[in-house]
Amino acid sequence: MTGGFEGPGTMPATTLTAVVARVGALADRLGVPHGEIFDVGRLSAASGVPESVVGALLGGRPAGEPDVQTRFVQRLDLLRRTRLKPNGRKYTQQEIADGAGMSRQQAGALINGDRRPTMEHCDAIQRFFRVHAGFLTAEDPEALAGALQRTEQELLQQLADREREAAAADDPLERLLQDHGVRGIAWRAAQLPTDQHRDKVAEWLDMLLESVKRPES
Numbered sequence: 334m335t336g337g338f339e340g341p342g343t344m345p346a347t348t349l350t351a352v353v354a355r356v357g358a359l360a361d362r363l364g365v366p367h368g369e370i371f372d373v374g375r376l377s378a379a380s381g382v383p384e385s386v387v388g389a390l391l392g393g394r395p396a397g398e399p400d401v402q403t404r405f406v407q408r409l410d411l412l413r414r415t416r417l418k419p420n421g422r423k424y425t426q427q428e429i430a431d432g433a434g435m436s437r438q439q440a441g442a443l444i445n446g447d448r449r450p451t452m453e454h455c456d457a458i459q460r461f462f463r464v465h466a467g468f469l470t471a472e473d474p475e476a477l478a479g480a481l482q483r484t485e486q487e488l489l490q491q492l493a494d495r496e497r498e499a500a501a502a503d504d505p506l507e508r509l510l511q512d513h514g515v516r517g518i519a520w521r522a523a524q525l526p527t528d529q530h531r532d533k534v535a536e537w538l539d540m541l542l543e544s545v546k547r548p549e550s
Contacts (some may be wrong), residue, residue, distance in 0.1 A: 348474075348478055349390060349474045349477060349478045349481075350393070352478045352481045352482055352485065353371075353391065353481060355485055356370060356371075356481050356484055356485050356488065357370070357371075359485060359488040359489065359492065360488065362492060363488060363491055363492060363495070365488070370484060370488075371391055373387045373388050373391070376391075376477060376480050376481070377411070378411070378415045379480040379483070379484075380468075380473075380476040380477045380479065380480035381407070381408035381411050381412070381464075381468050381469070381471075381476055382473045382476050382477050383407060383411075386473050387477060390473065390474060390477050391477075396473065398472055398473060401449075401450075401470070402446060402449050402450070403446070404469075404470075404472075404473075405443075405450045405455070405469050405470070406443075406444070406445075406446040408468060408469045409443065409444060409458065409469060410444075412458075412462045412464065412468075413429075413444075416462045416463075416464070426440045426441045426444060427440075429444070429458065429461060432461035433454070433457035433458050433460070433461045434457055435454070435457065439454075443458075450469070452470075455469045455470055465479070467479070
């Protein structure tokens with residue numbers, strides 16, 4: 334293992350500002366309240382950034398930047414508070430040590446801030462808690478922008494689904510396939526008692542395909 338690690342470079346403030354603007358515009362198109370999208374508690378849990386810092390960064394205010402070790406301890410503490418065991422309890426130092434492939438003494442020293450983490454430590458703990466690479470190391474603006482970019486992808490998927498549903502509403506064939514699904518139609522046809530009945534379904538679908546005119550693109 335190395336004696337320490339170099340953190341990623343600072344993400345320009347303009348990048349975070351641009352992501353905030355894009356996510357806000359998508360939320361407006363979908364009618365999603367900004368209070369839901371930019372909820373500081375949700376974004377803090379997703380990014381590892383303290384709530385007070387999330388609020389400052391969203392407001393375009395400087396929030397300072399902790400040193401590497403302080404940031405690591407903050408993020409690890411947040412993981413222990415928000416990523417709980419199925420029984421709702423925190424993972425113990427021994428469980429973290431076992432899951433991350435280190436001794437209990439090493440885990441305790443990292444959790445308490447008595448030892449400087451290495452990249453290997455960070456990677457192992459991130460895998461144990463099943464969070465994305467860089468969760469423990471990214472500087473605050475970068476971490477927050479990453480969380481918002483994941484939100485952006487979710488909103489883009491919702492927008493695509495909505496547009497697809499709107500297109501289906503204008504296309505009888507698409508509406509049929511969305512309502513029943515190709516697999517559903519095939520499954521129903523397979524339940525018919527004879528080949529003659531199944532041929533009737535195929536004939537009906539052929540007639541439908543010939544009669545339906547899709548909107549001009």
